[in-house]
Amino acid sequence: MASIKGKRILVTGGAGFIGSHIVEALSADNEVLVIDDLTTGKRGNLEGMDAEVIVASVRDAEKVRSAMEGVDYVFHHAAIASVPKSVDDPIASNQVNVCGTLRVLNEARAAKVRKVVFASSSAVYGNTPSDLKREEDLPDPISPYAVTKLTGELYCRNFWLNYGLPTCSLRYFNVYGPRQDPSSDYAAVVPRFISAARAGKPLTIFGDGEQTRDFIFVRDVVRANILAALDEGHNGEAFNIACQERVSVNQLASLVLMEMGLREEGMIEHRAERKGDVRHSLADIGKARRDLGFVPAYDIRKGLSLTMASRG
Numbered sequence: 001m002a003s004i005k006g007k008r009i010l011v012t013g014g015a016g017f018i019g020s021h022i023v024e025a026l027s028a029d030n031e032v033l034v035i036d037d038l039t040t041g042k043r044g045n046l047e048g049m050d051a052e053v054i055v056a057s058v059r060d061a062e063k064v065r066s067a068m069e070g071v072d073y074v075f076h077h078a079a080i081a082s083v084p085k086s087v088d089d090p091i092a093s094n095q096v097n098v099c100g101t102l103r104v105l106n107e108a109r110a111a112k113v114r115k116v117v118f119a120s121s122s123a124v125y126g127n128t129p130s131d132l133k134r135e136e137d138l139p140d141p142i143s144p145y146a147v148t149k150l151t152g153e154l155y156c157r158n159f160w161l162n163y164g165l166p167t168c169s170l171r172y173f174n175v176y177g178p179r180q181d182p183s184s185d186y187a188a189v190v191p192r193f194i195s196a197a198r199a200g201k202p203l204t205i206f207g208d209g210e211q212t213r214d215f216i217f218v219r220d221v222v223r224a225n226i227l228a229a230l231d232e233g234h235n236g237e238a239f240n241i242a243c244q245e246r247v248s249v250n251q252l253a254s255l256v257l258m259e260m261g262l263r264e265e266g267m268i269e270h271r272a273e274r275k276g277d278v279r280h281s282l283a284d285i286g287k288a289r290r291d292l293g294f295v296p297a298y299d300i301r302k303g304l305s306l307t308m309a310s311r312g
């Protein structure tokens with residue numbers, strides 16, 4: 001299995017859900033620094049991990065510049081990672097997701113970092129008509145969040161083309177796993193469903209529930225990040241990171257209730273569809289498989305079981 005050892009690594013948003021799993025995977029064998037303003041990230045996510053935490057925004061030039069000194073790899077996950085929140089406040093999303101990304105790239109260039117791996121999103125595809133979302137599809141972002149992620153990708157490509165900074169963008173589909181916060185109004189569907197089921201409350205589905213998603217377990221995402229960092233032949237490119245498995249929100253609800261040993265009757269309620277939500281999302285992961293050697297190890301049932309077994 002590909003691994004990184006003996007390096008200095010910066011994880012932006014490292015106290016968040018995905019970022020903390022990257023820190024966990026790399027901190028034992030590397031010097032790891034975290035930049036996180038703790039708006040949504042939590043110190044508790046890093047409990048027991050050997051990492052230096054810098055409480056700051058990625059928009060803070062001085063803090064980012066200082067943290068970047070001597071860094072080999074940057075995993076850039078700091079973001080306002082919510083479609084509904086971006087619809088409510090597009091300016092805030094742009095400031096963090098676009099201006100913050102530009103700051104990270106600029107300081108990484110100055111520090112001569114080996115590679116920046118950028119956390120992008122399947123949201124860049126929007127409601128493209130193709131059944132499988134492929135990297136060569138024309139993007140059609142339908143939310144401010146999606147626009148910010150596509151802009152980040154373009155900046156990553158431009159910093160490779162213009163300055164020779166090695167970069168890579170990973171288009172995450174629906175990531176889930178331990179330490180994913182269910183409490184926010186903007187929380188992802190998997191932790192919301194699990195939290196509701198544990199409390200014996202109905203699972204809320206926005207719309208008819210027939211919208212489909214390609215869910216990917218967080219440990220697979222961590223492995224994709226490591227593979228992308230070590231890859232030297234595909235700089236400036238974007239890759240789909242998913243399972244290539246279509247699951248409807250209704251099916252997901254059934255799986256969660258089944259795992260908890262609960263009946264569906266009276267445990268599912270539907271509400272109005274949310275603005276900016278994509279109807280169908282399914283990845284073609286052939287490029288990541290071919291060029292990065294990425295093969296997901298966890299299907300939705302295995303990943304859900306591990307997630308629900310964890311209280312973290």
